[in-house]
Amino acid sequence: MDENAPSAKAEHHAFQAEVSRLLHLMVHSVYSNKDIFLRELVSNAADACEKLRYLALSEPDMLAGDETLAITIESDEVGRRLSVLDTGVGMSREEMIDNLGTIARSGTRAFLDGLSEAKDGGALIGRFGVGFYAAFMVADNVRVVSRKAGADEAFAWMSDGKGEFTVEPVGLADAPLRGARVELHLAEDAADYAKEATVERVIREYSAHVPMPIRIRSVGGEARAVTDGSALWMKPKSAVTPEEYKEFYGTVADAFDEPALTVHYRAEGRHEYSVLVFVPTQKPFDLFDPARKGRLKLYVRRVFITDEATILPGWLRFVRGVIDSEDLPLNISREMLQTNPILEAIGRNVTNRVLGDLAKLADTDTANFERVLETFGP
Structure with missing residues (x-):
């Protein structure tokens, strides 16, 4: 029985x-x-x-x-x-x-x-x-x-x-x-x-x-x-060590270099989300491979959704890391995202933040910025 x-x-x-x-x-x-x-x-x-x-x-x-x-x-x-x-x-x-x-x-x-x-x-x-x-x-x-x-x-x-x-x-x-x-x-x-x-x-x-x-x-x-139930990107910047950033970058980007730029912040207001993304030092070997799996991972409430969503413009395809939304609507399977105004707004905000931090890098660390420009620039 x-x-x-x-x-x-x-x-x-x-x-x-x-x-x-x-x-x-x-x-x-x-x-x-x-x-x-x-x-x-x-x-x-x-x-x-x-x-x-x-x-x-x-x-x-x-x-x-x-x-x-x-x-x-x-x-x-x-x-x-x-x-x-x-x-x-x-x-x-x-x-x-x-x-x-x-x-x-x-x-x-x-x-x-x-x-x-x-x-x-x-x-x-x-x-x-x-x-x-x-x-x-x-x-x-x-x-x-x-x-x-x-x-x-x-x-x-x-x-x-x-x-x-x-x-x-x-x-x-x-x-x-x-x-x-x-x-x-x-x-x-x-x-x-x-x-x-x-x-x-x-x-x-x-x-x-x-x-x-x-x-x-x-x-x-x-x-x-x-x-252990914790997510590095949910912690305040002051609570994260350089070693933790480096270890997480290596994991999320599948890379062995050190990031040239780390962008970590939480957005609150109309849309709430956390961002922890990196600009690599070295150009990924498969950067222009159309079959390359994405390295920008989308989460919703700490649950991985996809690394294939188009969030940032193509000319920022080298950016690696995580975006975690608190309120993004998902499709039934959570596998693919339709063009969505919330995701588009998040993408615009992250793009502006990355560009702003790159501009600051140009002022504070010229050698590092020039290396990024040489690696990923036109």
């Missing part, structure tokens, strides 16, 4: 019609990279932790029993299972049905119609909060066990993604103390995601800077930290 099979107490629910369509469209057309499913689950887990942190400001008792806000990913290569656990706000029975069975957003039908007609889901923009369903790209069965912060009951949500889901009460011994555990039984062609090394690779690439520490462990093994 399947240990995750619904019990006699399970309530059976049909997916909202739009969810069924979404599952089909996401798996078949929207996501070009299956790694994205883990980014989405980690992002959701981080959001749940952030929500609890905010609620606990006015209701400290919600953290009773465990003040730790963290994400743990457990892999079971033999059982072909992967679980993402968080100590966030958790979900009640009603919230499971609402959040995991329906998409209660205005304009959803038109959105899905447009998505089905588009050649690539990246043509549409909008925060629809549907990243959870990306789990079905790699899993033939998904189970979510959750206990809402402050509650004395827990529930399990289960589905194979083929039309319906079940929700049932579970014993507290089978539930996290608080938060949620998303359990995936991986399909045969996705078995690689049950390997700890694969999990670590994906986390380091896509979720290294989410604002919660992430640990990974194999079943029966000890958990080890992969990220």
